[in-house]
Amino acid sequence: MILNKSGQNSKPLNLLFIGDIVGSYGRAIAKQVLPEIRKEYAIDFTIANGENSAHGYSITEKIYLDLMDNGIDAITMGNHLWEKKEIIPKIAVFEKMARPANFPPGVPGKDHLIIDFAGLKIGVLNLLGRVFMQCMDCPFQAAEKLIPKIREQTKIIIVDFHAEATSEKCAMGYFLDGKASAVIGTHTHVMTADERILAGGTAFIADVGMVGAQDSIIGMSKEQILKRFITQMPEKFEPVDTGPGLFNALFLKIDTQSGKALEVKRIFRVVEPLFPEKEEGKK
Numbered sequence: 613m614i615l616n617k618s619g620q621n622s623k624p625l626n627l628l629f630i631g632d633i634v635g636s637y638g639r640a641i642a643k644q645v646l647p648e649i650r651k652e653y654a655i656d657f658t659i660a661n662g663e664n665s666a667h668g669y670s671i672t673e674k675i676y677l678d679l680m681d682n683g684i685d686a687i688t689m690g691n692h693l694w695e696k697k698e699i700i701p702k703i704a705v706f707e708k709m710a711r712p713a714n715f716p717p718g719v720p721g722k723d724h725l726i727i728d729f730a731g732l733k734i735g736v737l738n739l740l741g742r743v744f745m746q747c748m749d750c751p752f753q754a755a756e757k758l759i760p761k762i763r764e765q766t767k768i769i770i771v772d773f774h775a776e777a778t779s780e781k782c783a784m785g786y787f788l789d790g791k792a793s794a795v796i797g798t799h800t801h802v803m804t805a806d807e808r809i810l811a812g813g814t815a816f817i818a819d820v821g822m823v824g825a826q827d828s829i830i831g832m833s834k835e836q837i838l839k840r841f842i843t844q845m846p847e848k849f850e851p852v853d854t855g856p857g858l859f860n861a862l863f864l865k866i867d868t869q870s871g872k873a874l875e876v877k878r879i880f881r882v883v884e885p886l887f888p889e890k891e892e893g894k895k
């Protein structure tokens with residue numbers, strides 16, 4: 613609990629941000645690892661990127677509810693958002709899911725979240741990059757428009773910048789330094805080692821990584837992706853559901869009054885294969 617006896621926030625907020633959860637294996641890994649991480653870091657609030665949670669592409673209502681049942685408090689998305697078209701008519705149901713804010717105006721879904729938690733308000737913003745990505749509205753302008761609106765209610769703001777280019781992500785970190793508690797890169801599924809707190813108090817990492825099969829190419833089948841690179845022919849990509857499990861996340865300690873980051877730490881954990889019977893089948 614964050615509130616003290618006088619109802620004021622006295623203790624920093626311990627927040628966990630989990631990288632792109634890939635497929636059922638990623639969900640199973642998260643389910644297994646989360647209780648232990650939560651205990652180890654005394655986590656108060658958990659956010660996860662769910663853009664690959666439904667067999668590598670987007671999310672479904674069932675998976676959204678399952679992630680919520682497993683202690684995830686908010687979900688961000690990315691370029692795979694609409695690949696399960698079934699979510700389009702019911703996206704309003706996904707109350708704690710932020711979709712990228714820089715889609716064209718009028719697109720369904722929440723362009724930011726403000727979640728009430730233990731007497732605090734936690735703002736969540738998801739943005740898509742434009743370098744080596746599909747055409748989008750400007751993420752910097754979207755941030756410039758929405759961050760002041762969120763700051764009217766809270767200084768605790770977590771930004772998931774879902775982008776390919778590290779330079780674009782670094783630029784967003786500096787752009788929002790002092791305006792957000794953290795700018796966290798997602799999308800490449802490969803964790804970078806550049807986590808730090810910028811001069812204005814914003815925690816930053818270019819990419820937090822993923823949760824999924826380690827023996828894979830960004831969570832997907834090595835064979836399928838290799839075939840595509842080698843032949844340049846169309847190929848279906850499917851998530852891997854065997855072998856060691858990779859859990860990548862970022863731990864943040866945030867001052868609840870100022871919204872500034874006090875601590876940032878990468879979590880890179882590899883667990884034993886989850887389903888031994890499937891490992892037998894691989895031989």
Ligand SMILES: [Fe+2]
Nearest residue numbers: 632663664799
């Ligand atoms: Fe992803």
Ligand SMILES: [Fe+2]
Nearest residue numbers: 690691692799
């Ligand atoms: Fe992505």
